[in-house]
Amino acid sequence: MPADFPISKLLRWFRHHQRPMPWRPTASRPANPYHVLVSEAMLQQTQVATVIPYFERFIKSFPTVDALANADEQAVLTRWQGLGYYRRARHLHAAAKAVVKEHHGQVPDRAKTLLALPGVGPYTAGAVASVAYDTPEPIVDGNVARVYARFYGLHDAVDRPDTLKTLWSLAQTNVTASKSPRDFNQSVMELGALVCTPKKTTCTACPLKQACKALAEGTVDRLPVKTPKKKPTAVTHRVLAIYRQTQRGRRYLFVQRPAQGLWSRMWQFPTDETANADLAGDLGLKIAPPNPVSSFTHLTTHRTVRFNVEQARVLSGRLLPQAGVWRPLNRLVDLPLAKPQQQAAAQVAATHYCA
DNA sequence: AAGGCGGGGTC
């Protein structure tokens, strides 16, 4: 039988210390389930402070679930650009279409129904149900796992299936007992973000300190246990900025990435990720010898990518139909680019001004 | 069960 979780103390702490978030319902702002759904999609593996400006811009562009459902994918990806995990944007777009088509434009209020939406897993389903509708659905995210692993003294790896089962069970028990599911679920996460942090915890300020197992046994800095992750592999990408000269300046060629894999459906300069592919020839173009522009390293979770950027002028040839678009570098606002391609574009533009 | 998927904050 686990120790009693001090729900009331935690809720009291939450009322005084919670950070304002634009999607959070308050006394003067009723819950907006669409806002909650958008926020939870953005918050997957992404910190609150990072999400807030993206959320504001996204809602300004797509104020309602109907607006999002009717938007085209390029516009959605453009609003997501820079946030990462771009599959989330396409899933959220598909979820909005499903809400309009299958749920009369109302974001579902039951976790089981939410779970059927693309990009909505167990955490997001519980979060939308509890935060938007105040229903007693459990949630377990990185914060909750850390708080519970410490409070209950769970020394098994928290990403193990049996430990996860325990965590969800504890979350279920606590949220059911809380009588305020919306505040309770958010309060555990907020405690994990502000007090029960991965490092430099501030246990003296913790509303759970009197009953925390890890604090009592001195294992706070060793919990939660996690299985180690693989190191990223090093790869090199060759970026080729191909331009043609027009009366109104240079137009650069951009192509779209495939729907699967890294930076799905984002746009880029033609980029060789394998060996010495014939980038221009494959597009039906003949180019002058390329000039080096810059090199930089970009880090992702699984790769460290060395980007070598070059540019070259088109000599002849006709671009294959549907292969890409020609754009001046000062008109890329509606073309969703991932971070390294944004950086490459900025550096190509800089050399242009110097030359 | 394990790996892929971004980019930034923090120490």
Added chain:
DNA sequence: GACCCAGCCTT
């Protein structure tokens, strides 16, 4: 550097 972040999907 290393670790983490209001996870999800595919294989």
